[in-house]
Amino acid sequence: MNIPKTSLPRVVIIGGGFAGISLARQLANKELQVVLLDRHNYHTFQPLLYQVSTGGLEPDSIAYPIRKVLTDFPNFHFRLAHVDEIIPEKNTVHADIGKLKYDYLIVATGSKTNFFGNKQIEKYAMPMKTVPESLNLRSMILENFEQALLTSDINERNALMNFVIVGGGPTGVELAGALAEIKKGILPKDYPDLDIRQMQINLVQGGNRLLDVMSENASKKAEEFLQKLGVNIWKGSHITDYDGFEAKTNSELCFETATLIWAAGVMGNVPKGLDGKDLIAKGNRVKVNEFSQVIGYDNIFAIGDMAVMQSEEFPNGHPMMVQAAMQQGFAVGDNLVRKIKGNPMKPFVYKNKGSMATIGRNKAVVDLPKIRFQGVFAWFVWMYIHLYYLIGFRNRMVVFINWVYNYIRFDREARLIIRPFKKNRTLVEVE
Amino acid sequence: MNIPKTSLPRVVIIGGGFAGISLARQLANKELQVVLLDRHNYHTFQPLLYQVSTGGLEPDSIAYPIRKVLTDFPNFHFRLAHVDEIIPEKNTVHADIGKLKYDYLIVATGSKTNFFGNKQIEKYAMPMKTVPESLNLRSMILENFEQALLTSDINERNALMNFVIVGGGPTGVELAGALAEIKKGILPKDYPDLDIRQMQINLVQGGNRLLDVMSENASKKAEEFLQKLGVNIWKGSHITDYDGFEAKTNSELCFETATLIWAAGVMGNVPKGLDGKDLIAKGNRVKVNEFSQVIGYDNIFAIGDMAVMQSEEFPNGHPMMVQAAMQQGFAVGDNLVRKIKGNPMKPFVYKNKGSMATIGRNKAVVDLPKIRFQGVFAWFVWMYIHLYYLIGFRNRMVVFINWVYNYIRFDREARLIIRPFKKNRTLVEVE
Numbered sequence: 001m002n003i004p005k006t007s008l009p010r011v012v013i014i015g016g017g018f019a020g021i022s023l024a025r026q027l028a029n030k031e032l033q034v035v036l037l038d039r040h041n042y043h044t045f046q047p048l049l050y051q052v053s054t055g056g057l058e059p060d061s062i063a064y065p066i067r068k069v070l071t072d073f074p075n076f077h078f079r080l081a082h083v084d085e086i087i088p089e090k091n092t093v094h095a096d097i098g099k100l101k102y103d104y105l106i107v108a109t110g111s112k113t114n115f116f117g118n119k120q121i122e123k124y125a126m127p128m129k130t131v132p133e134s135l136n137l138r139s140m141i142l143e144n145f146e147q148a149l150l151t152s153d154i155n156e157r158n159a160l161m162n163f164v165i166v167g168g169g170p171t172g173v174e175l176a177g178a179l180a181e182i183k184k185g186i187l188p189k190d191y192p193d194l195d196i197r198q199m200q201i202n203l204v205q206g207g208n209r210l211l212d213v214m215s216e217n218a219s220k221k222a223e224e225f226l227q228k229l230g231v232n233i234w235k236g237s238h239i240t241d242y243d244g245f246e247a248k249t250n251s252e253l254c255f256e257t258a259t260l261i262w263a264a265g266v267m268g269n270v271p272k273g274l275d276g277k278d279l280i281a282k283g284n285r286v287k288v289n290e291f292s293q294v295i296g297y298d299n300i301f302a303i304g305d306m307a308v309m310q311s312e313e314f315p316n317g318h319p320m321m322v323q324a325a326m327q328q329g330f331a332v333g334d335n336l337v338r339k340i341k342g343n344p345m346k347p348f349v350y351k352n353k354g355s356m357a358t359i360g361r362n363k364a365v366v367d368l369p370k371i372r373f374q375g376v377f378a379w380f381v382w383m384y385i386h387l388y389y390l391i392g393f394r395n396r397m398v399v400f401i402n403w404v405y406n407y408i409r410f411d412r413e414a415r416l417i418i419r420p421f422k423k424n425r426t427l428v429e430v431e
Numbered sequence: 432m433n434i435p436k437t438s439l440p441r442v443v444i445i446g447g448g449f450a451g452i453s454l455a456r457q458l459a460n461k462e463l464q465v466v467l468l469d470r471h472n473y474h475t476f477q478p479l480l481y482q483v484s485t486g487g488l489e490p491d492s493i494a495y496p497i498r499k500v501l502t503d504f505p506n507f508h509f510r511l512a513h514v515d516e517i518i519p520e521k522n523t524v525h526a527d528i529g530k531l532k533y534d535y536l537i538v539a540t541g542s543k544t545n546f547f548g549n550k551q552i553e554k555y556a557m558p559m560k561t562v563p564e565s566l567n568l569r570s571m572i573l574e575n576f577e578q579a580l581l582t583s584d585i586n587e588r589n590a591l592m593n594f595v596i597v598g599g600g601p602t603g604v605e606l607a608g609a610l611a612e613i614k615k616g617i618l619p620k621d622y623p624d625l626d627i628r629q630m631q632i633n634l635v636q637g638g639n640r641l642l643d644v645m646s647e648n649a650s651k652k653a654e655e656f657l658q659k660l661g662v663n664i665w666k667g668s669h670i671t672d673y674d675g676f677e678a679k680t681n682s683e684l685c686f687e688t689a690t691l692i693w694a695a696g697v698m699g700n701v702p703k704g705l706d707g708k709d710l711i712a713k714g715n716r717v718k719v720n721e722f723s724q725v726i727g728y729d730n731i732f733a734i735g736d737m738a739v740m741q742s743e744e745f746p747n748g749h750p751m752m753v754q755a756a757m758q759q760g761f762a763v764g765d766n767l768v769r770k771i772k773g774n775p776m777k778p779f780v781y782k783n784k785g786s787m788a789t790i791g792r793n794k795a796v797v798d799l800p801k802i803r804f805q806g807v808f809a810w811f812v813w814m815y816i817h818l819y820y821l822i823g824f825r826n827r828m829v830v831f832i833n834w835v836y837n838y839i840r841f842d843r844e845a846r847l848i849i850r851p852f853k854k855n856r857t858l859v860e861v862e
Contacts, residue, residue, distance in 0.1 A: 002581050002624070041573060042847045058829075060489035060845045067621040068844065077624065080577040080848070097581055131849055142472060146511040150433050150528055190498040193433070193508065394836045394844050398489070398829055405825045413499065413825050414491045416473045417511070418562055 001035075001098045003077050008033040009340055012093055012100060014083050014271065015108035016043050016066045019304030019325035021391075023106055026333025028073040032340070035102075037081045037095060041066055044131055045390055047322065048399070050171060052134040053141070054178040055186075055415035056406055059131045061398040064391040083109075086273030088297055104299050104336060107274060107286070108329070111266035111305035111320055114284075124244040125262040128171065137261065139417045141179075144258055145191050146417075159256045161199040164247055166239050167263035168205030169213065170357040173222055175261065176203045177360035180229035185410040202232045202255060204239060206264070211365070213319060214355055218365035221374040225359040239264070266320060268306035281308045282316060290347035292332045301336075303328035309348060318350050322389065327351060358382045361407070432466075432529045434508050439464040440771055443524055443531060445514050445702065446539035447474050447497045450735030450756035452822075454537055457764025459504040463771070466533075468512045468526060472497055475562055476821055478753065479830070481602060483565040484572070485609040486617075486846035487837055490562045492829040495822040514540075517704030519728055535730045537763060538705060538717070542697035542736035542751055545715075555675040556693040559602065568692065570848045572610075575689055576622055577848075590687045592630040595678055597670050598694035599636030600644065601788040604653055606692065607634045608791035611660035616841040633663045633686060635670060637695070642796070644750060645786055649796035652805040656790040670695070697751060699737035712739045713747060721778035723763045732767075734759035740779060749781050753820065758782060789813045792838070 003010075009032055013020045016038035027034050042063040051057040070076040081095040086105065093100045113127040126137050141163075148160040163179055165172045179201050187196045203210070203226065209219040210226075210233065223233060234253060239260070241248040247255040268285035279295060281287050285308035287295045292307060294300045304325035308317030318324040327350060335345040354368035356378065364378035383403065387396050406412050434441075440463055444451045447469035458465050473494040482488040501507040512526040517536065524531045544558040557568050572594075579591040594610055596603045610632050618627045634641070634657065640650040641657075641664065654664060665684060670691070672679040678686040699716035710726060712718050716739035718726045723738060725731045735756035739748030749755040758781060766776040785799035787809065795809035814834060818827050837843055 002583065004624070040848065041577065042849075058489045058491035059849060060491070060847060063847050063849070065621070065844060065846050068842075068846075071620045074623065079580070080574075135849075143511070146472065149510070152433065189502045190496070192505065193435070392844060394833065394840075394842075397832050397836070401828050401832065402825065405828070411499075411825075413496060413823060415496050415498075416491060416494050417471065418473075418490060418494070418566075 001079055001081070001095070001100050003033075003035055003079075003100060006033050006075070008075060009103040010035065010101065011104045011106065011336065012037065012102035013106045013108060014038075014093070015110055015304070016040070017046075017108060017110045017304060017325065018322045019110070019329040020106070020108035021066070021069055022326040022329025023108065023303065023333045024070055024076070026330050027336065028070050028076060030337055032336075033075045033077070034070075034073075035077045035079065035100065036066065036070075037079050037083060037093070038066060039080070039082045040130075041078075041080050042131075043069065043391060046129070047170075047386060048390075049128055049131070049134045050175040050178055052131065052414075053128055053137040053175065054182055055138060055142075055412040056178065057399060057402055058414050059135055061395050061402070062390070063131055064395060069391065083271050086271050086300075088273060088300060091299070102299075104301070106301045106303060106332060107271065107294070107306065108302070108304045108325075109269045109271055109306050112269040113262060114265040114267035115262065116265065118241070121239065121242050121260070121262065124242050125166070125260040127262050128175070129266070135418065138415075140259060142415055142417050145187065145194065149191065149193055155256065158198060159245060159258045161194075161196075162202070162255060162257040163200065163259050163261065164202045164204060164239075164255045164257045165261045165263060166204045167265065168203055168207070168210040168233075168235075169263065170211065170355070171263040172203055172205070173210055173226065173357050173359060175263065176201055176226055176231045177229060177358065177363070180226070180231050181360045182412065183230070186412060186415070190415070200232065201230065202234060202257075204234045204237050204249070206236070206238050208235050210235075211357055214357070214365065215367045215372050217372055218357075218367050218374065221365050222357060222359055225363045229360050266305065268308075270306055274300070274302070281310065283308070283320075285317060291335055291345045292328055292348060301332050303332055314350070319355075321355065323353050324350060356382050356385065432510055432512070432526070432531050434464075434466055434510075434531060437464050437506070439506060440534040441466065441532065442535045442537065442767065443468065443533035444537045444539060445469075445524065446541055446735070447471070448477075448539060448541045448735060448756065449753050450541070450760040451537070451539035452497070452500055453757040453760025454539065454734065454764045455501055455507070457761050458767065459501050459507060461768055463767075464506045464508070465501075465504075466508045466510065466531065467497065467501075468510050468514060468524070469497060470511070470513045472509075472511050473562075474500065474822060476826075477560070478601075478817060479821075480559055480562070480565040481606040481609055483562065483845075484559055484568040484606065485613055486569060486573075486843040487609065488830060488833050489845050490566055492826045492833070493821070494562055495826060500822065514702050517702050517731075519704060519731060522730070533730075535732070535767060537732040537734060538702065538725070538737065539733070539735045539756075539760070540700045540702055540737050543700040544693060545696040545698035546693065547696065549672070552670065552673050552691070552693065555673050556597070556691040558693050559606070560697070566849065569846075571690060573846055573848050576618065576625065580622065580624055586687065589629060590676060590689045592625075593633070593686060593688040594631065594690050594692065595633045595635060595670075595686045595688045596692045596694060597635045598696065599634055599638070599641040599664075599666075600694065601642065601786070602694040603634055603636070604641055604657065604788050604790060606694065607632055607657055607662045608660060608789065608794070611657070611662050612791045613843065614661070617843060617846070621846070631663065632661065633665060633688075635665045635668050635680070637667070637669050639666050641666075642788055645788070645796065646798045646803055648803055649788075649798050649805065652796050653788060653790055656794045660791050697736065699739075701737055705731070705733070712741065714739070714751075716748060722766055722776045723759055723779060732763050734763055745781070750786075752786065754784050755781060787813050787816065
């Protein structure tokens with residue numbers, strides 16, 4: 001990988017998500033050599049991917065070049081790489097671009113879409129975990145309407161205009177709200193030849209309430225907001241099969257839909273070498289101790305979505321959310337410095353800063369540790385917090401302008417089919 | 432295509448570029464049914480594609496949804512379609528989405544990259560005529576540096592850092608300037624492990640001066656500006672062959688380069704059915720009369736880059752530039768209305784509004800009909816004109832903010848490898 005050999009201890013970080021970037025920032029000016037590996041050259045602000053899918057934001061404004069995060073730090077090295085395997089006995093990472101020895105390894109490979117082993121669903125459903133996936137979804141939604149215009153087969157047209165979102169967590173709820181806004185404000189103007197009232201937005205949730213990581217009150221309000229926007233909510237339902245047209249559920253309920261968006265769950269994205277049975281807990285996450293060290297290893301840490309720190313308070317680990325990832329990144333940064341200096345490490349203490357979700361225009365639900373609120377004010381808080389955590393001044397400006405514009409004009413101008421998505425799920429070559 | 436049948440005359444426009452959009456706008460509120468076909472659902476502001484390729488602008492801010500251009504006009508219909516053939520005898524257009532009868536047809540299919548029949552160059556060189564092509568180029572430029580970091584083979588590293596731009600027209604000149612700015616301001620910070628001084632930017636021009644559509648003075652200044660920025664200019668040179676590594680020329684000059692960017696020429700993009708030998712002039716453009724009617728047809732018009740209106744003043748037709756395309760679009764719009772009302776059409780008169788090119792930061796050359804100037808003021812004029820012609824308020828705002836940011840911070844944050852381009856010229860599937 002052509003990383004210079006120095007006398008400094010080498011810290012290798014795999015993954016430039018919230019956990020990895022927070023950690024790297026913490027280590028930037030320390031007496032360490034830091035190597036960050038990621039399969040993308042950018043950090044993705046995942047909480048806003050649904051706005052890319054629905055044409056509200058440009059993909060480039062929620063992505064940030066990783067190299068720029070740690071420019072100016074001479075001991076920091078980034079490599080665009082896909083990690084194949086970790087060999088703990090040899091303190092080595094194997095990647096597509098070569099091997100690398102480490103003194104300390106921090107795995108922050110995040111999570112991936114969990115299809116619960118259903119290959120049919122994996123083949124036909126649309127995930128939304130990365131920028132390219134969001135762009136594919138954007139293209140698909142728009143192409144569906146272009147195609148709906150052309151068909152005189154009512155069943156086909158209905159299926160093209162029937163959207164099924166699986167999963168009632170924040171992603172599913174926010175996406176459903178955004179689709180409902182498009183249905184109201186944009187599609188009737190863009191497609192005067194179509195009867196947009198026939199567009200259906202279905203949100204399918206396995207449990208008995210939406211946003212089950214939030215308070216009962218937030219769930220209730222979110223449901224109310226979505227229903228007002230015309231979203232059909234199906235609770236206690238699981239999608240059991242999907243062939244690209246018909247989605248079956250655990251009950252008699254059945255959807256004829258060309259678009260099944262899968263936001264039903266994620267699982268730890270664990271690299272080979274750390275995936276031993278004894279290491280893996282529920283949700284395919286790697287077990288770590290209170291210092292984020294992978295159980296059984298002294299110099300391998302795991303942070304963010306792919307790690308699970310089980311405790312009495314959190315028997316299934318911390319929530320797979322941005323704030324836990326960032327806090328773990330910062331904590332491991334501090335602990336590494338302590339450890340290298342020979343000082344004892346401090347156990348990780350999670351500080352719940354609350355959670356929130358937005359449901360279309362002017363509406364959001366916010367649970368803070370001491371206060372819960374919903375509605376317009378919550379919506380402003382939601383926007384402020386998202387702008388605050390977005391990396392980069394330019395990104396903030398561009399996102400802000402888009403939001404103001406979209407708000408005032410009831411519009412979303414990034415409704416562009418830039419990389420055509422075709423039904424066979426392959427990308428079309430550049431013309 | 433499911434276009435409603437009405438008693439109004441049906442005007443079919445193929446192509447949503449500057450010519451087609453200008454025409455459609457002109458016809459929007461007339462007593463006509465207008466059908467616009469394009470293979471993309473967006474209009475592309477081609478003059479700024481080079482800024483997308485070099486990470487200065489987001490692709491979404493130079494694209495504009497075609498449907499939005501003519502929303503609110505009930506007799507306007509857009510269809511996402513690829514036209515296969517025109518059958519003039521039957522007044523029919525054949526597209527991948529079906530057939531369509533027309534009363535009047537306006538072909539505005541623009542131009543495509545001209546490789547002058549060289550299949551090897553076509554296979555390995557990078558064109559830059561569409562948004563996806565610009566994004567591919569952006570990814571390739573960035574991946575080259577990521578790869579240059581990894582290799583210890585000097586020849587390979589040099590080839591990865593050696594950029595050859597073929598064609599000294601506005602596209603080639605502007606791209607060379609932008610690459611030179613990146614070399615100066617961004618790459619040394621992003622790639623501290625590489626010696627960026629070894630990056631070469633070569634601009635290869637067949638003729639004996641750059642910007643040969645502009646004044647001698649503009650050419651001289653542009654050359655001076657580029658040389659100051661460290662661009663190597665090779666005049667009187669043609670690339671004769673390229674295998675992905677070695678680019679041969681008509682002389683002993685030879686480049687070892689991983690990136691050959693082809694801006695050496697365009698040719699009319701003429702659909703089947705209008706490509707008869709007697710209809711085609713130099714540059715693969717369709718011959719039209721002074722009313723933009725395709726020679727021999729009363730109800731078929733051709734406008735923009737793909738049409739050639741030969742006259743004494745313009746023996747090779749008007750320049751293949753935005754302003755000619757727009758003027759022809761407006762003129763044909765007016766003439767169609769006249770014709771349908773039974774009034775005589777007016778011959779097209781081209782009004783040269785000047786031309787311009789920017790060369791990196793603070794520098795541009797501008798030829799207006801009555802005045803020519805170069806330097807900082809020209810650069811501001813260039814920016815103003817480009818913002819003015821960009822469609823959409825949001826696009827203007829976002830482009831403006833990016834420019835201000837890039838200017839103040841010497842930065843270009845859209846340096847993202849969003850759709851990985853791999854050396855075999857195929858797009859990688861979404862991970």
